[in-house]
Amino acid sequence: MSVGTSEAPFSLEEWYATLAPLQDKQRLSVSRISAWTSTESEESEEKDVPKAAGEGSSLAAFLARVADEVDAASATQHDAQIEALKQTIADLDALLASIDACQVNMAEMRAGLAFVEESAQELMGQAEGMMAEQSKLDKLAEQISLRLSYFSVLPQATALVSSPxxxxxxxxxxxxxxKRLELALQFMNSNSHYSDAQLYQMRISHCLVRVMTMVRLQFAKRGAQTTDTALAQLQEVNHTRDFTSDTATLDLYSGPMTEALYGGFVSLQASFRPLFAELEQLETPSAAPSAALIAVVPASGEEYHEILEECRATFCRWRMLLAKESLRMYLNDHGRRIQSPQDLAFSLEQAAGFVHGLACQEVALYTTFFCAASLKGRHESPSAPTRLLHALGEQLLAFASSSLPSTPHELAALCAVFQTMPPPKATALPLATSGSDLLDAEQQHQRALAWMQPVLHDLCTRLVKSANAVVKSDIVSFAPKHEDLLYPQVLLEQRQAIAEEQAALAKATREKVLKHTKRASAVGAGLLESLVGDRKALALFSQPSAAVYASWYVPVRTSLELLAMLHTHVPISSLIDVGMKCIDGAQSAVAHAANLLRDGKYGAPEGAVGAVDGHLFQLRHLFVLQELFYSVEIASRSAVSHAANDPSDMQLDAPGMQIFGVRVADASVVLDTINSLWSATRFLSSEPKVPPLSHDERSHLNQHTQTALDTTRQQLHTSIVDASAMTSELASANLALPLQIFLAQAQRAAPDASKALAAWTTFQQSLDVNLDELREKVLVYISDDATVANIMDTVVKRTVETYHAYKALVDDIHTQDGASSESLSALAPPHEVQAMLTRRLQPALDRAP
Known part of the structure; x- marks a missing residue:
C-alpha cells in the first residue's frame, strides 16, 4: 500500500471512544499496554533507521527509504492482534457476567444456609428432649424392675432354702x-404403703429366719468337725514332744501348735465370715443401707441377735475346748518342774505370759469371724468371748491356788506380774485378716486383759485378807522391845541427817511447784512432801528419806509399807478399809508406847527421858498418821481421774468389777492438802480445812467405807488436839511447878512472904534448867517450825497464867518488915515474864545441833 492511498490511523482517544469503549480500570490496562508497545516500536525504529552513507547520493536514497517506512507505519498491519484483543475483551465480558451471576447465587445460598441452620437447631432441641425422656424411661424401668425383683425374690429363695x-x-x-433377701426386707420396711408390702415383709422375715437357722446348723456341723480334728492334732503334738528333756516346753507360736489350734478354721472362716457380716447388719439397727435407692427405716434386730449370739457362743465353746486343752498341756508340763515357792512364782509368770498370748490370739481369731463390737456383751451380762477369757484365768488360778503365797509382799509381787503384763510377740494367724473391723496388736492386748479378772480378783481377796492379818498381828498387837522405844536417843543420833534430808526435801518441793507452796521450811511429817519431791511421778505412799523413815515407830512404818503394797493392787474401797484399820491400829499402838515412855519403862538411858517425851512421841506419830490418812483420801480422789482412763489400772468391763491400781496422784491435790494441813496457825485446836470428797469421788465408795473415813478423820483430829494440849499442859506445869506449889499452900494457910520469895527463886531456877531442855526436845520430836511455835505459845500462855495468879497473890500480901517484902515488891510484871519466856522458847531456824 502506498503512502498516498493509506488511511490515517486512529488516535488512541478515538479508539477508546469508537472501537473499544472501556471502563476506567480497562482503559488503564490498555494504556499500560500502549506505553509498552510504543517503547518497543521506538527501539526498533532506532535500529532500523539507515544511516546516510555520504553527503550526496545517499541522501536521496535515505529520504526515500524513510518516506517508505512512514507510509508503511501508517498502514493497518495489526489486524490479527486487534481481533485477538477484541476476542479477549469479549471473553472478559463473559467472565464478568458469570461473576455477577455467581454473586447472586452466593447470596441465595447464604440465605438458604441460615434457614437450614435455624431449622436444624429446632430439630436438635427436639432430639435432646426425646433422649432425656428416653433416659428417664430407662431409669424408671430399672427402678420398676428392681422393685418388682423384691416381690419376686421369695420363689427363688424358697427353692434355694428347700435344699435337702x-x-x-x-x-x-x-x-x-x-443379700437379696436383706435388700428386699429393707425395701418392705421402708415402703410399707405398697400393696401387700406387710405380707411380703412377714414372708421375707420368715425366710431370713430359715436362712439364719440353716447357717447356724451348718456352722455347728462344720465347727464341731473342725474342733474334733484340732483336738486330735493337739494330742498328737503333745505326744510327739520329748518329755525326757527338762528344757522341752510347749511353744504356743510353733508351727505345729499354730496349725493345730487355728489351721482348721481357715476354710470355716472363709465360708462363714461373709454370712455373719450380712447377718450382723440385720442384727444392728444402725447398719448402713446396702442399696442407694432405699431410704432405710431400720427394723429391730432382736430376732436376729439370738441366733447370731448362739453362733458366737457355740464358736467360743469350741475355742474354749481347744484353748483349755492347750493350757492344760502347758501347765502339766510346768507343774512337774515346781519344787519350791520360787519355782512356783517363776512358773506362774511364764504361764501368765502363755495365757496372755493365747488370749490375744483368741481375740484376734474371734474378730475374723464376728464384728469387734460383739466382744462386749449387751446390757450387764459378759459376752461369750469374755467368758472364754475368764475360763482361761480360772484354769490358771486352779493350777496355782493351792500353792499361792500368803504374805502381802509375795501376793503384791504376783499382782504386779499380772498388772504389768506386756503385749505378746506379734504373730500372724493363718487366716484372712483384711478388713476395717479387725483390731491391731495393742487393741488385742487390751481386750485380752479380761482373762486376768478371776486371777486378780482372787489375788486381791487374798492380799486384803493377808493385810488384815498383818494389821492385827504387827500393828494392833505389836509388842515393843526395848530397842523399839529408844526415844529421844534415836532422834538425837539422826538429828543432823534428818535436818539435812528434810531441808533437801523442802527445797525439791519448792523447786518443782513453787507457786503452790506457802512455807519456806520442811513441813508436816514429810510423808506427803516426799511425793512432791519425787521428780519422776507423784507415786502415793512413797517412803520419805531414810533417816526420817528410820525414826518412826515400827507400827507406823508397817502401816506405810502395807499401804504402799496394797494401793496399786486392790480396789479403792478395800484400800480405804485396810488403811483405816492400819491407822486406827497404829494410833492405838502409838498411844500404848507413849504411856510406856511416860511411865519410864522404856526409852533412853535414865535421866534422858521424861513424861513430856511420851506426849511428844505420840504427837510426832499422830502427824505421820494424819498424813497417811490424807494419802488414802488422795488415792480415793485419784481413783476417779486416773484409773478409768489407764488401761494398766485394770478397769474391766465385767459386772461388779471395781477399780484397780491407783498409781499416781495429782500434784495440785497433794499440795493443797499439804497447805491445808500445815499452813493454818491454829490447826492444833481446830480441824484442818481439807476439802472433803466430792459427790463424784464418793460415788464409788459404799456407806461403810465413807463412815470409816469420817470416823478415822475425827479420831485423828481429836487425838492430835488432846496430845498437843497434854504436851503444853505438862510442859507448863513443869516450868511453873514452884509457883503452883505455893498457890496450893496459900489455899490451906495464909501466904507467907518468905515462902513466896522462895517460890519465885525456885521458879527462876526451874526456868534455867527446863526451858532449854523443853525447847530442844520439842525441836527434836516435831519437824515443823510453825507447829513448834504453836506448842511454845501455848506453854508460855499457860505458864504466864500461873505466874499472873502468883503475882496477884503476892501483891495482896501485907507489907512486912524484912528483905522478903522488899524483894517481892520488885517482881517483874506478867507481860515481861511472857516476853522473856517467848524469847527463850523461840525455835531457831537452824536445826543443827
Whole structure:
C-alpha cells in the first residue's frame, strides 16, 4: 500500500471512544499496554533507521527509504492482534457476567444456609428432649424392675432354702440370695404403703429366719468337725514332744501348735465370715443401707441377735475346748518342774505370759469371724468371748491356788506380774485378716486383759485378807522391845541427817511447784512432801528419806509399807478399809508406847527421858498418821481421774468389777492438802480445812467405807488436839511447878512472904534448867517450825497464867518488915515474864545441833 492511498490511523482517544469503549480500570490496562508497545516500536525504529552513507547520493536514497517506512507505519498491519484483543475483551465480558451471576447465587445460598441452620437447631432441641425422656424411661424401668425383683425374690429363695442338705449354705449363690433377701426386707420396711408390702415383709422375715437357722446348723456341723480334728492334732503334738528333756516346753507360736489350734478354721472362716457380716447388719439397727435407692427405716434386730449370739457362743465353746486343752498341756508340763515357792512364782509368770498370748490370739481369731463390737456383751451380762477369757484365768488360778503365797509382799509381787503384763510377740494367724473391723496388736492386748479378772480378783481377796492379818498381828498387837522405844536417843543420833534430808526435801518441793507452796521450811511429817519431791511421778505412799523413815515407830512404818503394797493392787474401797484399820491400829499402838515412855519403862538411858517425851512421841506419830490418812483420801480422789482412763489400772468391763491400781496422784491435790494441813496457825485446836470428797469421788465408795473415813478423820483430829494440849499442859506445869506449889499452900494457910520469895527463886531456877531442855526436845520430836511455835505459845500462855495468879497473890500480901517484902515488891510484871519466856522458847531456824 502506498503512502498516498493509506488511511490515517486512529488516535488512541478515538479508539477508546469508537472501537473499544472501556471502563476506567480497562482503559488503564490498555494504556499500560500502549506505553509498552510504543517503547518497543521506538527501539526498533532506532535500529532500523539507515544511516546516510555520504553527503550526496545517499541522501536521496535515505529520504526515500524513510518516506517508505512512514507510509508503511501508517498502514493497518495489526489486524490479527486487534481481533485477538477484541476476542479477549469479549471473553472478559463473559467472565464478568458469570461473576455477577455467581454473586447472586452466593447470596441465595447464604440465605438458604441460615434457614437450614435455624431449622436444624429446632430439630436438635427436639432430639435432646426425646433422649432425656428416653433416659428417664430407662431409669424408671430399672427402678420398676428392681422393685418388682423384691416381690419376686421369695420363689427363688424358697427353692434355694428347700435344699435337702445345709451344705448349700457355703455356696456363692446362697450368699447372693441372702443379700437379696436383706435388700428386699429393707425395701418392705421402708415402703410399707405398697400393696401387700406387710405380707411380703412377714414372708421375707420368715425366710431370713430359715436362712439364719440353716447357717447356724451348718456352722455347728462344720465347727464341731473342725474342733474334733484340732483336738486330735493337739494330742498328737503333745505326744510327739520329748518329755525326757527338762528344757522341752510347749511353744504356743510353733508351727505345729499354730496349725493345730487355728489351721482348721481357715476354710470355716472363709465360708462363714461373709454370712455373719450380712447377718450382723440385720442384727444392728444402725447398719448402713446396702442399696442407694432405699431410704432405710431400720427394723429391730432382736430376732436376729439370738441366733447370731448362739453362733458366737457355740464358736467360743469350741475355742474354749481347744484353748483349755492347750493350757492344760502347758501347765502339766510346768507343774512337774515346781519344787519350791520360787519355782512356783517363776512358773506362774511364764504361764501368765502363755495365757496372755493365747488370749490375744483368741481375740484376734474371734474378730475374723464376728464384728469387734460383739466382744462386749449387751446390757450387764459378759459376752461369750469374755467368758472364754475368764475360763482361761480360772484354769490358771486352779493350777496355782493351792500353792499361792500368803504374805502381802509375795501376793503384791504376783499382782504386779499380772498388772504389768506386756503385749505378746506379734504373730500372724493363718487366716484372712483384711478388713476395717479387725483390731491391731495393742487393741488385742487390751481386750485380752479380761482373762486376768478371776486371777486378780482372787489375788486381791487374798492380799486384803493377808493385810488384815498383818494389821492385827504387827500393828494392833505389836509388842515393843526395848530397842523399839529408844526415844529421844534415836532422834538425837539422826538429828543432823534428818535436818539435812528434810531441808533437801523442802527445797525439791519448792523447786518443782513453787507457786503452790506457802512455807519456806520442811513441813508436816514429810510423808506427803516426799511425793512432791519425787521428780519422776507423784507415786502415793512413797517412803520419805531414810533417816526420817528410820525414826518412826515400827507400827507406823508397817502401816506405810502395807499401804504402799496394797494401793496399786486392790480396789479403792478395800484400800480405804485396810488403811483405816492400819491407822486406827497404829494410833492405838502409838498411844500404848507413849504411856510406856511416860511411865519410864522404856526409852533412853535414865535421866534422858521424861513424861513430856511420851506426849511428844505420840504427837510426832499422830502427824505421820494424819498424813497417811490424807494419802488414802488422795488415792480415793485419784481413783476417779486416773484409773478409768489407764488401761494398766485394770478397769474391766465385767459386772461388779471395781477399780484397780491407783498409781499416781495429782500434784495440785497433794499440795493443797499439804497447805491445808500445815499452813493454818491454829490447826492444833481446830480441824484442818481439807476439802472433803466430792459427790463424784464418793460415788464409788459404799456407806461403810465413807463412815470409816469420817470416823478415822475425827479420831485423828481429836487425838492430835488432846496430845498437843497434854504436851503444853505438862510442859507448863513443869516450868511453873514452884509457883503452883505455893498457890496450893496459900489455899490451906495464909501466904507467907518468905515462902513466896522462895517460890519465885525456885521458879527462876526451874526456868534455867527446863526451858532449854523443853525447847530442844520439842525441836527434836516435831519437824515443823510453825507447829513448834504453836506448842511454845501455848506453854508460855499457860505458864504466864500461873505466874499472873502468883503475882496477884503476892501483891495482896501485907507489907512486912524484912528483905522478903522488899524483894517481892520488885517482881517483874506478867507481860515481861511472857516476853522473856517467848524469847527463850523461840525455835531457831537452824536445826543443827
Amino acid at each position: 442338705t445345709n451344705d448349700i449354705v457355703e455356696t456363692r449363690a446362697f450368699l447372693d440370695m441372702l
